[in-house]
Structures are given as C-alpha cells and as structure tokens.
Amino acid sequence: MSDGMVKILNGNTFVVSDARGDIEASPSDPTGLFSFDTRFLSKWVLTINGDRLMSLSTDDLQYFEARFFLVPGVGSVYVNATLSVIRQRSVGNGFLEVLSLLNHDDVPVDLTVRLDADSDFADLFEVKDTLRKQGAYARQAGESSLLLLYRRGTYVRSTAISSSQPCAFDEGGLTFTITIDPHAAWTTELDVAIQMLGQQIAEPGQEIGGVARTLEDQVKRPIPDMARNLARWLGEAPRLECDWETLQRTYRRSLVDLAALRFSPLTAGGNSLPAAGLPWFMTMFGRDSIFTSLQALPFTAGLAATTLRELGLRQGTRIDDFRDEDPGRILHEMRYGEMTAFEERPHSPYFGSADATPLFVVLLDEYERWTGDTDLVRELEGEARAALHWIDAYADLQGNGYISYQRRNAETGLENQCWKDSWDSISYRDGTLPGFPRATCELQGYAYDAKMRGARLAREVWQDPVLARRLEKQAADLKQRFNRDFWVADGEYYAIALDADGRQVDSLTSNNGHLLWSGIVDDSKARAVAEHLMSERLFTGWGIRTLAVGESRYNPIGYHNGTIWPFDNSFIAWGLRRYGFKDEAAAVAAGNLEASAYFDGRLPEAFGGYPRSMTKYPVQYPTACSPQAWSTGAPLLFLRTMLGLEPMGDHLVVDPALPTTIGRLELLDIAGRWGRIDAFGRGRVDTSRLSGRVDGR
Template sequence: MTDLVSILDGNTFLVSDRRGDIEPSFDFPTGLFSFDTRFLSTWLLTLDGERLHALSIDQAESYSTRFFLAPGEPTHYLDAKVSVIRSRAIGGSFREELTVLNHLREPVEFMVRLDVGADFADIFEIKAARQKKGRTTATVSGNELRLVYRRDAFHRETVISTSEPGEIDVAGMTFRIRIEGHGEWTTRLHVVTVVYGARGEDIRATLPYGGSRDAAAIEAEQNELIARAPKLGCDCQPLAGAYRRSLNDLAALRYESIALGVRLLAAGLPWFMTLFGRDSIFTSLQVLPFLPELIPPTIQILGGLQGHRVDDFRDEEPGKILHELRYGETAGFEEQPHSPYYGSADSTPLFVILLDEYERWTGDSQLVRLLESRARAALDWIDTYGDLLGTGYIWYQTRNPRTGLPNQCWKDSLDSISYADGRLPGFPRATCELQGYAYDAKIRGARLARTFWNDPAYADRLEREAAELKQRFNHDFWIPEKEYYALALDADGRQVDALSSNIGHLLWSGIVDESRAGRIAEHLLGPRLFSGWGVRTLADDQGRYNPIGYHVGTVWPFDNSIIAWGLWRYGYREEAGRISDAILAASRFFDGRLPEAFAGYNRDLTDYPVRYPTACSPQAWSTGTPLLLLRVMLGLEPQGDHLIIDPAVPEGMGRIELLDIPGRWGKVDALGRSRTPTNHRP
C-alpha cells in the first residue's frame, strides 16, 4: 500500500503505482473501480519504449493527483532531457492530462505509448484470483477505444478517448509527436465507465451524483460539508492535522447506492467501497457529534434492508441487520452471497445502539418512531436467532459453510478468536463484546420503548433482561485467576481465555461490573496490550500474537477509539487520555490519515508506528477515530436538551476548543485545557 497512489470520488476510485501506472494484478486491487468492478486493469505509459520514474507526486486532494516523471533510472534524473507530467482527476469518470516537456533547445521526436486494458474483474475475483466467465471485446472508432464485457444480462463498458490524434488499437494508443525546443505536447484522456441495468440503461446516469463531475464541483461539495462541521482550535498539531484530514476523507468516502439512490459512507479503500453494517454503524457513532445529518440515510437503509426470512446462502434471518452489500458480477450471479450478505452477529444490536444515540444527540424522535418495528425486530433477533444455543448469549456460526464468513464479529479473520495457548475453538462461538452490545441494545431499547413507543411493559422487560444478562455474563466470562473477561465462550461453554482488546468494548457497553472495571483498565494500559502507540488487538504473551497479524497483535485506531470511550464511561479519564494521546501521536507518521491498522511493536523499539502492508486507507472508522477521541477528551455527553462538557485533556496537549457543536441544543462551544500546555510530543 505504501507504494500505491489512490484517488477517489464516492462511487469511483483509482489505485496506481507511484508512476501513475496500472498493471494487471490479482495480488492487490490496482486499477480503476466503480461499483465493485475493475474497469481499467492496464494503464501503462512509456516514452520511446522506456518506463518512467517518479520525481515527485502531488497528492493534496483526494480526487486528484499529479505525477512528475522522467525516463531512465533514478541516477539519471539530473541528465533528463525530457520530463512528463500526468495530471489526473476523478469525478464519476476519470480524466488524465498527459504533458511531455522537451528541455533541449532543438526539436525532438518522441513515441508516447499508453497500453490500455480492462479485465472487468469483480472485487471478489481479485481476492480469489478467479477467471472471468463472460466475454470481453474491444473496438476502435476514431480517437475512441471501447472495451465491452458481457455475461448474459451483466453488461459493463469502458470507453477511452483522447483529445489529440493518435494510432488507436485494441490494446492502447500510440502518439508519434515532435516537440520544438523547450516546448511541450499535451493530450487529454477521458475514461468513462458504464454500468448497464436490466433494461439496458446506464444506471449511473440516473443517480444525482452519478454523472461526470469536474474538480471544482467536487471541491465545492466537500468544502460545503467541511464548513458544516464544528471548528477546531488547538495547540496540538497532530490533533489539528488529523481532524482536518478526517473531515476531508469523510467527504470523499461518501458514495451513492445504485439501488437506493442515497449518499452513504463507504467502509474504506480499496477493498470496502460499499455499505457495511458494522463499519457504517461505528463510523456513524464516531461522526454523530460533528455531522449528525450524515447519519439518517445509513440508519434508514440498514433498517430497510433488514433480514425478513431465513436464507442460508446469505446468512439472513428475520430481524438481522446486513453485514455487506455488493453490486458486482459475483453477487449478481449468486457466486457470492453479498446481495446483501448478513454474516455479522454484531450489526444487529449495534443498529439499536445507533438509533438511540442518534436521538439522544439530535432529538429526532420522528426517525425513532418511523423505525420502531425495525428496532423491535432487531431486539427480537438477539433473543431468538442470535441465541443459537438457548443460553441467553449471542452466538455465531455461518449457515453457508462454502462462502459464508466463519468469524462474524469485528475480528473476522480466521485466526482472530483463540485460546491463550493459540488453539482455535470450534463453532458456534460467543465472543465477549457481542454480549456487551446486546446488553447496551436492551438498555437503550428500553428507553426508546418507554419514551417514544408508549410501551412501558416492553421497556420493563428489556431492562429486566439486561440486568439478568449482566449478572450472568460477569459470572460466565470472568476468569478469576487471570482477572479479565474471556475473549469468548466455545460451544461447550468453556472460556476462550486469550487476553484481547475486546475487553475495552465491554467497558463501552456498560456490562462490566463496577468492581472489575479498574482491573480491566490496568490490563488495557498494561505492557502486554498497550504498545505505546495504542492498544493491541491481542496481548503480546498470547499463543497467536503477531505484531503484524491482522487481528492478532496489530493496533486498530477504531478499536482504540471505542476503548477510550469505554474508559471514559467508567471514569478512567487519564487512561482514556493516554490512548487518545498515543493514537494522535501515531497519526503524524501517516500524514494525519490513520490507516485501518498498524503494527503492534513497542513504541520504544521502533520510535514510529510501522505500517501494516495491506491496510485500507482511507478507512471510514479509522477516519472517524480522531472525532471520537475529541468527544472523549472534551467529555461531551448529551443529557436531555443539554450537552454536558466535562473535559479531561491529556497532559502536554494544551488547549482544545471546539466551536459550534450541533445537536438538539442548537450549537454550543467546548473548551478544554491540559494541566501543562506545552508542545505536544511527537
């Protein structure tokens, strides 16, 4: 990922190498993508048959990039007689302005070649290196190359045109040019991606933002969103940089659903540019105090697509909230169950949590009443289909052993749930944080029932069930000799005893017995879990610990933001501040853009956070992390029609001032200051 360059505008994104080139690959999703299909798999520039090398890259905006290039090896840069500038932008379609500059006094002839190809690979075909089942054809007409893919009714096209005449063939474009001394030559390349519907129409043309947009329109839209967010003033430069970057990335990650025609937040680039139940809900919780108007479309769409039947292929069950929604070929032909797929056990209780938190912040009771039946169905799922073994806990086991997800918690990789010695439990599994989410959903559901649904009996029942769950959980999951909660229970009810970051989510949910919260805080900030850059997903003395393992030792910014929120909830403000300070310090090394995850090495070992090689960036819930940390440090909590402000700014961070915080109270300002307002350490 570190050698790749991306630009995006909602539905469409492009990933290339540092020369701006795209080469056919199933190792990583480089290419031009839209709605889960790769519309360009080859985009390779040569000058007189020679590849170019990057002198510099301008990546100031999410939707545009400029590459400054020269031929030859890097040692030849000072002697370069010619250079090339590739200026590209994305906005519905993809545009690239290609300029060749002659630095000699005399005229020079060049051959510019752009190899072009489109494999129309589905995102899942890239992950699994599958071969296409349809047929691709290429035709040339004038200065236009059209690449067409068909498989039965599935129809996609890539149309490439050039402003300057050239020799166009089915594999690319050749320009034989003569440039005068100290002169330049330019052509403008335009790539249009076409997504055809069942009636033969271009679906994207029917979407409000689906057509081609220029950079000015994208910039204006993003600036308008950023202008609505609260204004931050602070002494901590990492916080200031991360906040601005987060707002920019949130604006860029918004996309339009083909079927639904609304703006939603995509989960992350490059793998997850679509709606995810869990990711979208957590991101919404992080963003809520800053841009609450972004939240209703997500809640309504998740409610509208709620499961209503038992479908083993899609892991669908009545009341269940979706995990992932895809639009590509494999979903369309039911080779993957993602149309939508319901394989997550946490998105359903989290849906109720978000609905309640949204009302508490905004006072939008209309939406709560509108979604009453959806919220009730979600709460019913917790006690019926969610409780596979009838023990009063949420368990998960895929109904689809062929293509379903085995692990259906947020740590969804194959080896993420293990005993302390590294063994993997069987299925079904009941991870600890799922029970915390269920507890919180019942407490919040009771408030909604009593306040808005006129059903006090239902509210009493939910509160009684929550209290019973809390008592049972604190007995069954607590490991007395280790003084922490088990990561999970296995199918026989035995404790899966690994020490993991999941215990921080328990604090956030409120299910932790008050007498045990202090010991949990000590574990989270102790040397086994806390790296100095954040809390690791798995403690460093556990059998499967790996500092660069996806869920078994890396540090996830989103995870840390929820843990900090949980510590704050139980009154551990200094500990929450330490996590906030560490994550914001790490953000400096990523230019303010926190990645999906980074390595779990100790801070005194590396002096900087080590990149995780295939981390998504930007990723929505990492983008939302600085916002939630701001809420935690300023102690922002809605209470009736008022916003409680109780700051606890980490030592050395100085002043934090957040102006025009929106909510049911109108707009208010918050100010916090650490005890020693000195320069923030790197």
C-alpha cells in the same frame, strides 16, 4: 499493496496506480480503476517514442486528484532531460486525465505518444482470490473513442475512452503523432468513462455505433466540482484550534479521508454512508459503517442517518442459509460485482455478522440523542423492533440467553462473525481454538446496550412503556448472568467468549474495553478491567493491543492477536470514560494520536503491538487498509472522549480531561439538537505516569 502505489478515490470509484500513473495489473494485483466492485481498467500505460517514463515526483493534491511529474529515459548530472511530462488525474465517474508535454529544447521535437489500454473487468473477489471469468470480451475502436466491453448473460460492464485531441484509436489503445515547437507545450484531456447497466449495449462483435454515441455523451458529462464539495464538507464540520500541531493535522486528515470514503448506494438518492476502506472494502458494511457513524456523530451526523436508512432497507426478512440471513438481521457486507450477481458469492447482501444487528439499535438511539431527529426513529421503528427481536429469537443459538454465531454457509461464509473476524482470533490461553457456536463477550455487551437504548426509544418516542419495561428487565437479567458466566475469577477480567459447552475461552483481550463502552460491566469489576487494559500486557504506550502479552497466540504483528487497532482503542477509551477513568482514556487517546504523526496524520487499520520502549516509532502492519473508515473515525471519537462531550436532553455536557501534550484546545460549532456549541479545554493529564496502573479515586 506494495510501496509506491498512488491511490485516488471518490466514494464509489477509485484508482490505484504506480508512481508514474501507469496501471499494469496482474490477476491478483489490486491496481486499476474500480467502481462498485468491478475493475474497469486493468491496463493504462504511457510511452513516448516506445519508451516508458521515469517518475520525478507525485503530488497528492486531494483525495480525488493527483499529479505525476515524469521524464523520458534516465538523465544524469551531465545530460538534462529536454522533455517533461505531467499527468493530472481526477476521479469521478471513471477518471479525467490531463496529459501535458513540455519541450524545453531550442528545436522542435517529433513524438509518438501511446497509451495502451485494456480491462479484465475483474470482480473484486476474483482479484482477491485469483479466479477466472466466464464471460465474453469485445473491443471497438472508433474515430473518436475506444470502447471496452464485457458481457455475461444480462450482466454487462463497459469502459469508454476518448481524447480532446486528434488521435488514432485501435483495439489496444490510442496513439498521438505530434510535433511540439521549441519551448512550447502540448496538452490533451483523456476521459475514461464507465458504464454499469449497459441495457443499450449490443452483443460482442456486433455494430455498437449507437452505444458509442451513448457513451460519448457520458464522456462529455460535466465533471463535478469536487474541490467545492470538499470545502463545503470541511466548512460544515466543527472547527478545531489547539496548540498541538499533530492533532490539528490528524483532525483535518480524518475529515478529508472520511469525505473520500463516502459511498453512495444506488438506492440512497445521492446521500452517503462510510465505506469500510481501500482497496478491498469500498462498499457498505454493517459493522464498519455503524461504528464509523458513531465515531463521526458530533462532526457529521448525516452519515449516520444514511447508514441507518440503507441498512434498514436491506434488513433480513427470511431464513436463507446461503446468505446467513434471518428476519431482522442487519447485513454484514453488500457487493455489486459479477460473482455476487451470479450467486457465486452470497453478498447480495451477506448477513454473516453477529454484532451489526444490536449495533443498529445503538446507533439509532445515539443518533437521536445527538440530533433530536425523532422522525427517523419513528420511520425505523419496525426495523429497530425487528433487530431487537432477532437478538432473542435467532441469535441465541444455544438457548442460554447469549448471542452466539456459527456460519451456515461453510463454503463462503465467515467463521468468526464478530469484529475480530480472522480465523485464529478467538482462542484459549493455551492457544487452542474453541468449536462453534461461539458467544464472544462484546456481543453480549452490545445486546445489553441495544436493549437499554431500545427501552429508551420505546418509552420516549414509540410510546410503548410495556416494551420498555420488558427490554429493561431483559437487560438487567443479561447483565447479571454475564458478570457471573464470563468473569475469569483467577484473573479478574472477562473471557473473550464462551464455547459451545459454555466453557470460558479465557484469553485476555482488548474486548474487555468494549464491555466498558456498552455498560454491561458491574461497577465492582470495572477497576480490575481498567487496570488490565492499562497494564504492560495490553497497553504499549502507543495503544492497547488486541491480545495480551503472555497469551499463547500473542504476536505483535498478528492481525487480531497483538496488533493495535485505532478503532478498537477509540471505543475502549470511550468505555474507560463511561466508568470514570478519565485520565486513562486520555492516555489511550494520546498514545494513538502521537502514533498518527508517523503515518502522515492518517491512522491505519492496524499497526504493530510492540512496546513503545522498544521502538521510537509505531511499526507498520504490512497489509493494513489505508484509509480505513473506522480508523479514520478514531481521532474524532478520541476528541469527543477527551472533551467529555455527552448529550443530556437538549444540552451538551463538556467535561474535558486532556493530556498535557495538547495544551489549549477549542472545538467550535459542534452541531446537535442544541444548535451549535463550543467546547474548550486545557491539557492537564500527565499521561506518562499511566504505565500499568490505575490510580485510586
């Protein structure tokens, strides 16, 4: 999105406007009021006496609330504006906007206040792909509200607009004709309510008085106390005290953004899981929701529980090429919009992800290790077993014992079904792209980890030692073959993939760090991997690049070919820590956290992979999602990694290795199966010395 956009969100619903608070969306412009993948308001423009307003400033009050300060016309040093306008907007089921006009003059002022309103009811895929709709529109202006309606068969969406002050509604908006006394103010509350189901809505053009009454009842709904909800959310998280102001600011921003990104599926009974990111991905994603839940476990374990239940509820049950569905497979993406409803897109749900299924088992085990919630492990035993079965029965497309992927829906399916899912992210050293199927290296690491964790759950919770032994044997065999087949001997690192012929796709990438996290790396190879990750080819000082300098497709602002992804770095740091490289993990964490200071405490989806010696600040990636869930979760995982927090039975081990930048650090009231525990540490790791080598141990 362009600069100057103001984003307010509340889980399933968000508003993107310009700095004046106006919405004037073009077909491909992601501005408007959105909920459940539909744009419910595409035009919302304020004028006074026919003139647009000028923005003075915008207050980002909370993630769900913003305030816009405006004046009519253009002032100068000689002529002061005598009227000021304040718009305060809060997002709920739609949004509530308090519009206030203040007359600063000594005489009364007569004003015509106009709000033009409209909705294209665009599906989010239509906005992304600039497609056209096929349904019918209707507008109904009543005495007390304006109803905007869209219908295509049984698919109905509507928006109702009302005001607390008298006004004239017409099909294009609402008009106030007012007089404000000297030094007085005028205020109205504008309520924009959305409706998705619409069973009681009449056909376009028919009388809809009964519907208007239903919608007016919605309009008068109580507005949730979001401020109290946020305060409770922050109060339940561990409290951070440290000497480094940047970390304190980033930690709070992460918690607030995570609260903002909470998404409540229609089946979740009000419980939430992490949506992937604004503006395109405010929905349930298998991979993203799992990774974010893993990052956030020490800080809010409830997200993981909801993620597991909701993904398990929608687990694949059949062979469906349109959706890339298999029995046991965990979904990639769930959508609720028109194109999904009419099967013009396969996202109901779409299963084109090769990593979400093993990661489901990984999250289930890690959740139990933190919380001791064996009831959920028993509840999801069937789903976990089905996921483990999918790895062997459906994911091994080449019969070589490795997870690989190839889309079956050539029209709308994803080519790359790993986390680096852009079209050119998997390449040989010379830049050529392999054919399909592709078996990327991190998928094998996730499969290994899932089998090892599944074995633990089978033995300790499901009371199935036979399954446990079988999974452990499979994992050991996978590890042995993987370290033989993926190891690039002349470079001493792991290839990013094997192609359809079993040949190594031999570029050097950050995926090696995910292998450390999974535990599939032989101990004898771990040091070489760590040295590559911390070398100047990958480590910039701000973080680790997705693709190494010197590879043919390297580009410091290439989406997966040289940028730095905070999410990626957080799991790399966790992997370095797993194999004993504490100082290196601290250096990766420090670089990313230092970068966060330049993004107002909010790490974006990705940023430029330029070396730190070249730039005084990290370079923005132009189309990065912000906030994005697994970038929001990255600082939380960095904290866990630097403090060395690791569950051991009913105890929490604390083994800090903190960069000197942090100084003193306290993380208080860490909740888990142990109750609540405090962790302390001091910054003693000089990360400046880690500029391309791994010290001997």
